[in-house]
Amino acid sequence: MTELALILVSTVLVNNFVLVRFLGLCPFMGVSRKLETAMGMALATTFVLTLSSVCSYLVHSYLLQPLGLEYLRTVSFILVIAVVVQFTEIVVHRTSPLLYAVLGIFLPLITTNCAVLGVALLNVQEQHSLLESAVYGFGAAVGFSLVMILFAGMRERIDAADVPRPFQGAAIALITAGLMSLAFMGFSGLVKVG
């Protein structure tokens, strides 16, 4: 139990996927202009990350490992993630039109999100169990959501601020992201995961 809690804190704050490991930066910069879209993206990513980290764990330990095909994991994880995303989209479209309207556009975008693949590969690298993989994926997603929503809130404020001309637009956004990353670096040493 302590182990799981440590994994959760570690992925959300200390080893935050976006600001410390620098994975999943494209949605972080691209979809964070408005708070609503950032929330939609965060929700969809949480959903997909948790599900795909479990599925890729299953594929790895019940198909690739017994056959000695570990070198194929990147290819097969990409396949698994694409299928999970597509399957989720079809089922959600049918069962919950409201959820589909919220997540709709963001689901296919996540297929190529490097954080999703990164979580699957890191699960294998750190030899997590099934439950640990699920918590790791969920923690990574919560960390991603936290950073997305915080960043989107800041960008909305910055949009209305009097930014000097050379810093307007992408420049101030990148500076903000850098400062945020520095702040998150401050969490290192908060917990020690053995």
Next chain:
Amino acid sequence: MLDAILALTALAAVFGALLGYAAVRYRVEEDPLVERIDALLPQTQCGQCNYPGCRPYAEAITRGEADINQCPPGGEAGVQALAELLGREPKPLNPENGETKQQPTVAWIDESVCIGCTKCIQACPVDAILGAPQLMHTVIRNECTGCELCVEPCPVDCIHMVPAAAGVAGWKWPFPGNRAEAAG
């Protein structure tokens, strides 16, 4: 080498079959064009297009029953957007469906004349009129879409359309300095 190819092929085949099954099992009988047309319509649900609301009108356009120039609240800009989406020639609004307003209006009830008949409440498509039988009615300004459907049923003609005031809800902070062009 061979088992690697076989394993990956089998995995892909299983996933492909799963997706194919899901696509058939969870098929959604829906025309995506209706959604896109509906998104362009102003959602006043006023019925001036001779259909019960915006979505039925969108469905009628998709079926080819209705023309694209029957939505006065959308104005010429709405016709333009519809023409662009459907790849048709834009045409002027059909005068039979009503006039486009120069500025947004809301209904206003002269409460000293109102007899409390509740006829306007039944006519309102967005439930913006508040009141009870034999008591005076009033319009919730923020909910009113200005569709004028309540004007006709009123037996004492106490409902008037007045220009919508720029209230707190519609007011936005001005952008500082030279960023005014980004305000839209």
